[in-house]
Amino acid sequence: MDISKKQTAILQKFGPYIERFDARSFVYIFLLSLVILVGLYALIQQILEGHVVTGMRDNVVWGLYIVNFIFFIGISYGGAILAGFLHLFKVPWRRPIMRIAVLTAFISALIGPIFIILCIGRFDRLHYLFIHARLQSPIFWDVVAISTYLVGAIIFMYLLMIKDFAIYRDSDVLNLPTWRRNLYRALALNYQGTESQNRQLSVSKNLIALIMIPMVVVVSSVLSWIFGMTLRPGWHSTIFGPYFVLAAIYSGAAVIVIMMWIFRRSYKLEDYLTDKHFAYMGYILLALGAGYGYFTFSEYLTSWFGSEKWDSEVMEKLFNPDEYGWWFLISNVFSIVIPIVVVAFKKLRTPNLITLSALLLVFGMWIKRYLIVVPTLETPLLPIQDTRPEYIHYSATWVEWALSFAGLATFILFFIIMAKLVTIVTVSDYAEKKN
Amino acid sequence: MPLSKIIKLSWLICIIVMGLTPASLKAQDEEEQEQLRTRASLSSVQKNDNVLDLKMLIRAKIDGRYTGLPGLEVMFYATTDSSQVELGKAATNEDGIATLTVKTQEVPKDTANLMAFAAEFEGNDEFKGSDDDIEIYPAELLLQPIDEDSSRALLLTLVGNGDPVEDEDISIFVKRLFAPLKVGEGTTDSAGEVDIDFPMDLPGDGEGNLEIFARLEDHSDYGTVEVHAALPWGTPVAQLNQDLPKALWSPNPPTWMLLAFIVLMTAVWGHYAVIVYKLAQVKKEGNAE
Known part of the structure; x- marks a missing residue:
């Protein structure tokens, strides 16, 4: 197929990054693999000893694993819905961001559900969820929703890559080994750039973008309903559905900003990921941050003012500096105040500061997920006499931390590997504009 | 005496002495003391x-x-x-x-x-x-249920060694999942009888049956005396289930939930199927080229 001059220039720019693994990549991969290996050792300990090696007990039955699950799956939903909107509305500045957005959606969707499996005491019985499925159970809804979503995320990512695969296959600029060319040939599905093929692909991409947006809203809401439909203080809330959807898009957008900054810096992509791209993503963060702040205020104001007995106990824990007070404050400052302030003032609206605020935002959102899960479980509805303190107060063990960092390392590792297989900027998009 | 014999003899004495040291004697004592009273x-x-x-x-x-x-x-x-x-x-x-x-x-x-x-x-x-x-002494409690329109009671008679036993406290209980639930108590009269009211609103099994027992606790002459009876005096638990049709333990999901699930799944997987079909078309056209 024909490759334009602009596309050739992009391939020449990205050639060194995707043709081979350089020494720096190997060092990163080695270090990340070490972290993953420690996680695997922790996993073996957990399989051999059981969940007693974690901090989870009879009362606090969810801990870091569920926190990480919500965190990663939220990032994935955010990446997918942003990519869906950017594609569907043909946003002019989307081209260098789309690939990062769909990769974020795909990789996070692979890692998030693994934490569910880690949290299940007997994950060898995971298939029971399907063979003994009960449609009435929100847990079953979530399993079906995530499985369906994962398939959608893979299709979405693949559809946005087919044209690029054809370009890599036919490019003379790239010096690729035979197996790579064969791989791209197979993945390109004999795409030759004919009018009919373009039409088929275009319809497919519109269809998947169209379905991903409502699907993300539904699956994110389903996740929130696992909490919202439980009669527990801090969870039983009617706004948990939209609250989770917004938080997911917010954290996903922040991770996209961070990945944009990393690739801009390491691949020297200042011509592609310009300051304007960061500013536009900053505006999205600002709007989402304001909405997220509003939901947060509304959620805690009603609980606090209502002073219902059990709600008050959780509120007390969240506001008390001796319990979760500082973390609650940090979470809200990092995830609401700082991103809004940074983007609102023109002088602060630089790629570096927007990325820094996005980084703090992501950290704040992780804390927020912890504050949703743990304090509620530490507030049992039934008074328990003579119970051991560790059954009421959750404290994550090294096993949980090791597996959490292994999850983060896997996310980065997969991004490094994917960035070696495909260009981080969608090459084919530039030809479309020219035409 | 040759030196070798002296050394051997010394070793033997050492071993015998060590065997009789307070430490070894103490160990033997511990073995005996391990048998707990x-x-x-x-x-x-x-x-x-x-x-x-x-x-x-x-x-x-x-x-x-x-x-x-x-x-x-x-x-x-x-x-x-x-x-x-x-x-x-x-x-x-x-x-x-x-x-x-x-x-x-x-x-x-x-x-x-x-x-x-x-x-x-x-x-x-x-x-x-x-x-x-x-x-x-031999003793027994006789139980007679009294079921009237608006109240229920148990008439209990305590007989000890063939005679009515006066002025003894009798309690009635209902068997629950863990410990028995005490639902009433009373004191026997000169005829050895006591009339104890029974609550009307206890949850029973699926048919409303309750396992009831009355007890005279740890008497000096008779020990503990009990009488057991199964009476249909509870609220059937099946009725509670009917009030909660959406409960996880109900046999079937609500129809609207099933329909919503089928519609959503069909919509999403239908889109996927159309896309896969279109990709097959792309490949087919590429082959033709």
Whole structure:
């Protein structure tokens, strides 16, 4: 197929990054693999000893694993819905961001559900969820929703890559080994750039973008309903559905900003990921941050003012500096105040500061997920006499931390590997504009 | 004496002396002391139809607390002035209680109709033996349910050694999942009778049955006396299920939920199917090119 001059220039720019693994990549991969290996050792300990090696007990039955699950799956939903909107509305500045957005959606969707499996005491019985499925159970809804979503995320990512695969296959600029060319040939599905093929692909991409947006809203809401439909203080809330959807898009957008900054810096992509791209993503963060702040205020104001007995106990824990007070404050400052302030003032609206605020935002959102899960479980509805303190107060063990960092390392590792297989900027998009 | 003999003799003396050191003597003492002292406590429960449960609790002080000892064999006897009849043996359960059920008419009695029982744990490598004995008169509680339009009650009659027993506290209970639930109590009159009201709103099994029992607790002459009855005086739990059709344990999901699930899944997977079909078209056209 024909490759334009602009596309050739992009391939020449990205050639060194995707043709081979350089020494720096190997060092990163080695270090990340070490972290993953420690996680695997922790996993073996957990399989051999059981969940007693974690901090989870009879009362606090969810801990870091569920926190990480919500965190990663939220990032994935955010990446997918942003990519869906950017594609569907043909946003002019989307081209260098789309690939990062769909990769974020795909990789996070692979890692998030693994934490569910880690949290299940007997994950060898995971298939029971399907063979003994009960449609009435929100847990079953979530399993079906995530499985369906994962398939959608893979299709979405693949559809946005087919044209690029054809370009890599036919490019003379790239010096690729035979197996790579064969791989791209197979993945390109004999795409030759004919009018009919373009039409088929275009319809497919519109269809998947169209379905991903409502699907993300539904699956994110389903996740929130696992909490919202439980009669527990801090969870039983009617706004948990939209609250989770917004938080997911917010954290996903922040991770996209961070990945944009990393690739801009390491691949020297200042011509592609310009300051304007960061500013536009900053505006999205600002709007989402304001909405997220509003939901947060509304959620805690009603609980606090209502002073219902059990709600008050959780509120007390969240506001008390001796319990979760500082973390609650940090979470809200990092995830609401700082991103809004940074983007609102023109002088602060630089790629570096927007990325820094996005980084703090992501950290704040992780804390927020912890504050949703743990304090509620530490507030049992039934008074328990003579119970051991560790059954009421959750404290994550090294096993949980090791597996959490292994999850983060896997996310980065997969991004490094994917960035070696495909260009981080969608090459084919530039030809479309020219035409 | 040659030097080698002196050395050998010295070694022998050393070994003998070391074998008799206070440390080794102490170790022997510890072995003997490891056999813990036990406490035995024999009690009885007289039930309907002349059934009598003999219960022997065996405990030992472990880590500063008296703890029931499981898996120990206890021998039960009926004794008279002149003889001792072996009734049988039973092992202690996880709470340390061994229970033997006997028929009171088969138990030898003295001229005053007094029944005497003894139970003995002989001891083993870990625990020293212990025993206990009790003397009780035959007694029974008679239960008559009174079911009226707006109230329910139990008429209980306590008979001890053939005579009504006056001024004794009787309690009534309902069996629940863990401990029995006390639902009423009263004191017997001169005819040995007591009328105790029964609550109307207790949840029962699927058909509303309740397992009810009345008890005279640990009497000096009669031991514990109980009478059991199953009465349909509860609220059927099945009715509670009907009030919660969306509950996880209900057999089928609500129809609207099933329909919503099918519609959503069909919509999403339908889109996927169309896309896969279109990709197949892309490949086919590429082959043609």
